[in-house]
Amino acid sequence: EVQLVESGGGLIQPGGSLRLSCVASGFTVSNTYMVWVRQAPGKGLEWVSVVYSAGSTNYGDSVRGRFTASRDTSKNTLYLELNSLRAEDTAVYYCARSTRDVSGAFDYWGQGTLVTVSS
């Protein structure tokens, strides 16, 4: 069974750093397009970053240069390092999987982890 479980969220001051984790089971992250999507309170969904199956990464304009996505294939885990955090980064952060089976849509999502940036 495919599962994604995020952790690492919490309350952090502006300018601070945090690392989110997403543990995958039922498939291998090393050959899968994995994404982070966030949702600010009461707002819509925002694509944040991707780790491609080859291991390269890409980022949305609002986080590029501040966030770093990575993976540890030995732990089958995806990470998102959040730096220079701002109030507008407050959101629930989801990891999700994309496969060719669904033409690149996101078929499995984690439960989300809440990041609150506030002094």
Add this chain to the structure above:
Amino acid sequence: IQLTQSPSSLSASVGDRVTITCRASQGISSYLAWYQQKPGKAPKLLIYAASTLLGGVPSRFSGSGSGTDFTLTISSLQPEDFATYYCQQHNSDPRAFGGGTKVEIK
């Protein structure tokens, strides 16, 4: 690529036929997905490639369109369908989402 959903919210009754539209700022062939999200829960994929239902999704849901204009239709709204629906283009990165349509009980 920007996605514009309409309406942003609607009120409907159980049994109603509901239609939500999504317009892309440029052509995306049939690379359009629809998600359902309930409060406090992660989004759930319903439809991908514009019209392909994910296994287990009720047949009252259907999707259509190609190029820039797409539609999600719920043929007979059920109590469990009250939620927010998002479209997403899965043609190219960033795989952006539309702004969402909240379906509320009339």
